[in-house]
Amino acid sequence: MTPAKAALGKQLFFDVRLSRTGTVSCNSCHNVMAGGEDGRAVSVGALGKPGRRSAPTLWNVAYQTVYYWDGRASSLEAAIRDQMLSPTEMGMSDEASVTQRLSWIPGYQDQFDKVFHNSGSLTYDNIAKAIAVYIRTLVTPDSPFDHYLEGDKQAIPAAAKRGHHEFIEVGCASCHFWVNLSGPVPGLAFQMGEGFYELFPNFVGSTYESQYKLSDDLGRYLVTREDIHKRMWRVPSLRNVVLTAPYFHNGSVRTLDEAVRVMAKTELDKELTGRQVSDIIAFLNTLTGKFPAQYMPRLPEIPGDTLQLP
Amino acid sequence: MTPAKAALGKQLFFDVRLSRTGTVSCNSCHNVMAGGEDGRAVSVGALGKPGRRSAPTLWNVAYQTVYYWDGRASSLEAAIRDQMLSPTEMGMSDEASVTQRLSWIPGYQDQFDKVFHNSGSLTYDNIAKAIAVYIRTLVTPDSPFDHYLEGDKQAIPAAAKRGHHEFIEVGCASCHFWVNLSGPVPGLAFQMGEGFYELFPNFVGSTYESQYKLSDDLGRYLVTREDIHKRMWRVPSLRNVVLTAPYFHNGSVRTLDEAVRVMAKTELDKELTGRQVSDIIAFLNTLTGKFPAQYMPRLPEIPGDTLQLP
Numbered sequence: 314m315t316p317a318k319a320a321l322g323k324q325l326f327f328d329v330r331l332s333r334t335g336t337v338s339c340n341s342c343h344n345v346m347a348g349g350e351d352g353r354a355v356s357v358g359a360l361g362k363p364g365r366r367s368a369p370t371l372w373n374v375a376y377q378t379v380y381y382w383d384g385r386a387s388s389l390e391a392a393i394r395d396q397m398l399s400p401t402e403m404g405m406s407d408e409a410s411v412t413q414r415l416s417w418i419p420g421y422q423d424q425f426d427k428v429f430h431n432s433g434s435l436t437y438d439n440i441a442k443a444i445a446v447y448i449r450t451l452v453t454p455d456s457p458f459d460h461y462l463e464g465d466k467q468a469i470p471a472a473a474k475r476g477h478h479e480f481i482e483v484g485c486a487s488c489h490f491w492v493n494l495s496g497p498v499p500g501l502a503f504q505m506g507e508g509f510y511e512l513f514p515n516f517v518g519s520t521y522e523s524q525y526k527l528s529d530d531l532g533r534y535l536v537t538r539e540d541i542h543k544r545m546w547r548v549p550s551l552r553n554v555v556l557t558a559p560y561f562h563n564g565s566v567r568t569l570d571e572a573v574r575v576m577a578k579t580e581l582d583k584e585l586t587g588r589q590v591s592d593i594i595a596f597l598n599t600l601t602g603k604f605p606a607q608y609m610p611r612l613p614e615i616p617g618d619t620l621q622l623p
Numbered sequence: 624m625t626p627a628k629a630a631l632g633k634q635l636f637f638d639v640r641l642s643r644t645g646t647v648s649c650n651s652c653h654n655v656m657a658g659g660e661d662g663r664a665v666s667v668g669a670l671g672k673p674g675r676r677s678a679p680t681l682w683n684v685a686y687q688t689v690y691y692w693d694g695r696a697s698s699l700e701a702a703i704r705d706q707m708l709s710p711t712e713m714g715m716s717d718e719a720s721v722t723q724r725l726s727w728i729p730g731y732q733d734q735f736d737k738v739f740h741n742s743g744s745l746t747y748d749n750i751a752k753a754i755a756v757y758i759r760t761l762v763t764p765d766s767p768f769d770h771y772l773e774g775d776k777q778a779i780p781a782a783a784k785r786g787h788h789e790f791i792e793v794g795c796a797s798c799h800f801w802v803n804l805s806g807p808v809p810g811l812a813f814q815m816g817e818g819f820y821e822l823f824p825n826f827v828g829s830t831y832e833s834q835y836k837l838s839d840d841l842g843r844y845l846v847t848r849e850d851i852h853k854r855m856w857r858v859p860s861l862r863n864v865v866l867t868a869p870y871f872h873n874g875s876v877r878t879l880d881e882a883v884r885v886m887a888k889t890e891l892d893k894e895l896t897g898r899q900v901s902d903i904i905a906f907l908n909t910l911t912g913k914f915p916a917q918y919m920p921r922l923p924e925i926p927g928d929t930l931q932l933p
Contacts, residue, residue, distance in 0.1 A: 327656055336651075336667060346637055347922040352929040357646060361671065558929035569927030594927060607919045612657040617879030617904060619662040619868040 314446050321424045322447030324610040325440060330414060331397060332359035333404035335622035339444065342368040342402070345451060345607070348556030354564030359404035365530070367564030370557050372604075373550055375449040376493040379508035382562045383533045384547045387506030389448060393441040408437040414620060415440065420613020453553060453602025461599065469599040476596030479589050484581045494551035494600065508533075510545040513561075514579035521575045525565040532562070553601050555594075570594055624756050631734045632757030634920040635750060640724060641707060642669035643714035645932035649754065652678040652712070655761060655917070658866030664874030669714035676840070677874030680867050682914075683860055685759040686803040689818035692872045693843040694857045697816030699758060703751040718747040724930060725750065730923020763863060763912025771909065779909040786906030789899050794891045804861035804910065818843075820855040823871075824889035831885045835875040842872070863911050865904075880904055 325331060326339045342356040343349055349370030356368045366382050374380070379387055386392035396402045397411055405411045415421045416435055425435040428443065458477075460468035469477075480486055488511050492498055496509035503509060510533055514522050522528055533542040546562060559565065560572035570590050577583045585593070635641060636649045652666040653659055659680030666678045676692050684690070689697055696702035706712045707721055715721045725731045726745055735745040738753065768787075770778035779787075790796055798821050802808055806819035813819060820843060824832050832838055843852040856872060869875065870882035880900050887893045895903070 329651075329654075329661075334667075335661070335663065341639075341646075344639075344922070346919050348924055351639075351645070352924075353645065353932060357644075555926045556924045558925070558927060567928060567931065598926065604921060609656050609917045609919050611914060612654070614657055614662075614866045615868070616865045616908065617868060618877060621877065622663060 314449065315428070317424075317428045318443050318446045319450050320447075320610070321421075321428050322443035322445065323607075324421075324424075324612055325444050326447050327610055328612050330418070330620055330622070331403055331405070331411065331440075333406065333623065334359045335620070337403065339396075339403075343371040345371060348372070348553055349451070350557055352558065354559050356401075358399070358401040360400055362401045362404075364399075364401040366562045367559065369549060370553060371448055372451050372453050372602075373493055373552050375452060376498045376550070377495070377547075378497065378499050378503045378505050379547060382546055382549075383536050384508035384510060385533075385536045389445040390438070390441045393444050393448075394437065397437075397440075411440060412437055417620060418613050418615055424613075450605075453604050456552065456600050456602040458596070458599040459602070470595060472592050472595035473599045474596075476592035476594065479585075479593050480596055483577060483583055483585070483589070483593075485576065485593070488548045488580075489551050496548045509548050510542075511548050511580070512544050513546050514544065516579055516582040519578050521578055525561070525575065526563060527561070527565070527575075527579065530562060551597060551600055554597050555601060569597065573597075624759065625738070627734075627738045628753050628756045629760050630757075630920070631731075631738050632753035632755065633917075634731075634734075634922055635754050636757050637920055638922050640728070640930055640932070641713055641715070641721065641750075643716065643933065644669045645930070647713065649706075649713075653681040655681060658682070658863055659761070660867055662868065664869050666711075668709070668711040670710055672711045672714075674709075674711040676872045677869065679859060680863060681758055682761050682763050682912075683803055683862050685762060686808045686860070687805070687857075688807065688809050688813045688815050689857060692856055692859075693846050694818035694820060695843075695846045699755040700748070700751045703754050703758075704747065707747075707750075721750060722747055727930060728923050728925055734923075760915075763914055766862065766910050766912040768906070768909040769912070780905060782902050782905035783909045784906075786902035786904065789903050790906055793887060793893055793895070793899070793903075795886065795903070798858045798890075799861050806858045819858050820852075821858050821890070822854050823856050824854065826889055826892040829888050831888055835871070835885065836873060837871070837875070837885075837889065840872060861907060861910055864907050865911060879907065883907075 329335045329338045331338060337359045342351045344351055349372040350368045354367055355363045355365065357363050369382065374389065380389060380392040386395060397405050398407065412435055422435055425439060426432045429439055457468045488496060490496060491501070497503035499505050514527050517528065528544060531543050533545040555569060558569060559567045560569065566572045566575055573590050573593050574585055577585045639645045639648045641648060647669045652661045654661055659682040660678045664677055665673045665675065667673050679692065684699065690699055690702035696705060707715050708717065722745055732745055735749060736742045739749055767778045798806060800806060801811065807813035809815050824837050827838065838854060841853050843855040844850070865879060868879060869877045870879065876882045876885055883900050883903050884895055887895045
């Protein structure tokens with residue numbers, strides 16, 4: 314990771330020319346000016362096709378060991394390589410058309426050679442690498458809860474302290490733990506590529522399950538085709554969770570209070586009181602971190618010319 | 624103009640929630656991370672419909688007396704009010720649905736009241752005002768040609784000096800003059816709402832005219848229905864022109880050298896030599912200014928909730 318590589322990755326992240334029609338960039342669905350996603354149940358890609366699952370936030374994904382809701386990518390780079398070619402995301406037809414497009418833009422050609430210390434460095438893998446380096450800079454430390462854990466007892470209000478207690482007592486913390494409140498992080502218990510999955514719904518048959526179609530998507534099973542992976546999902550982070558509505562893999566639940574109730578019922582078979590929900594929400598509100606001030610990138614152009622996009 | 628108003632306008636400028644489907648922001652077609660437009664012949668709006676004319680750059684539009692290619696808006700605010708409701712741009716159904724949407728976002732409600740010093744300030748007019756204030760900050764001074772005019776004779780290369788001479792001799796400068804190389808600016812000869820228009824094509828019957836369909840659109844005539852306004856167009860700025868391909872009202876000409884040849888032929892009935900073209904291009908290259916470093920805005924969210932977008 315170097316500042317120059319992150320700067321190049323940031324340009325690519327915001328550049329719609331990485332999508333087939335030139336209409337969407339990475340930021341369209343993973344909006345880093347906001348909660349790192351797009352506030353939609355599912356996103357719509359460059360070809361106008363909606364995706365199958367809700368775009369997850371990009372903030373703090375540097376702490377993940379696997380990527381996608383089903384963990385099918387074992388690195389950020391692998392996920393990005395897929396996303397450029399996915400028909401519901403950037404929709405490019407093949408790797409060569411991505412590198413060819415960028416090679417027409419002198420400012421990119423030059424930067425790749427400089428940043429990767431080699432001529433001919435504008436390759437598909439390096440495009441994904443540069444974007445990944447930028448994304449890894451997207452962390453939001455210094456949430457009120459972080460300060461609370463560091464010993465500042467006044468950093469969070471009383472309701473949040475009660476909520477934190479409930480969060481542990483009810484059982485949420487058995488999966489949502491450690492630095493990202495998403496279980497093991499790279500190098501701590503888990504290595505890259507090794508995912509922390511849970512069954513969702515764990516208790517089947519609730520009205521929530523049918524109302525929000527929670528079991529319609531079989532999750533990790535669709536990757537491995539092993540029965541034990543049916544309805545298994547990567548445990549997502551709870552950092553900045555108040556900024557990432559709607560919730561769950563299919564974005565079916567619009568509000569966070571409903572998401573808390575759904576989780577308690579389907580994962581732990583518990584019905585929460587109104588007071589428990591509001592206290593837990595007060596706690597979740599303390600997980601919003603400080604978003605780094607970021608300069609906008611300048612996107613390189615082709616002087617006196619432009620790409621011809623469909 | 625206040626910094627707080629510009630900061631609010633910047634958030635709105637980048638917020639896709641100002642478009643019907645939540646898929647495009649002002650920046651989608653007027654990309655201020657690049658040349659202030661989108662590099663397309665015509666843009667595609669929130670409803671997937673292409674516009675009729677090419678999105679013009681937003682850089683330095685503070686110096687315009689009228690807006691749109693046909694000058695039909697007499698202020699930036701008026702243009703923005705139109706664009707939010709245009710079916711080929713933001714596609715919102717009416718003014719009330721714009722203000723209602725934003726009123727659901729507490730961070731906007733608060734800012735409008737603060738910035739406009741009044742509760743109930745989240746109005747359609749004020750939305751346009753705030754965006755306009757931000758856009759007026761988008762100026763690119765300090766081009767090499769500016770430094771040349773200020774007396775630094777080394778600021779531009781010899782070819783550009785020859786090109787500048789040709790630019791005047793051939794006749795380009797009869798329309799492309801003054802601070803924005805687009806004719807009169809507000810308060811200097813022209814008042815706001817008073818447009819500087821020229822006939823294009825002026826000399827009809829060239830192969831360029833048919834090849835690039837230059838006369839298919841009757842320009843300002845479509846606004847006034849007066850015969851003298853047929854094929855009349857606002858003279859556009861040449862600042863940063865190497866960054867704003869493709870060219871002309873219909874974006875039909877992909878490269879700047881071709882645009883220079885087309886202009887000489889259709890406006891002045893002159894055929895330029897290759898040397899003249901390359902010198903004029905060298906001059907036009909010196910019109911690229913310094914783009915201000917801008918922080919990304921943080922877009923306000925609805926805590927634990929989101930707008931339901933189509």
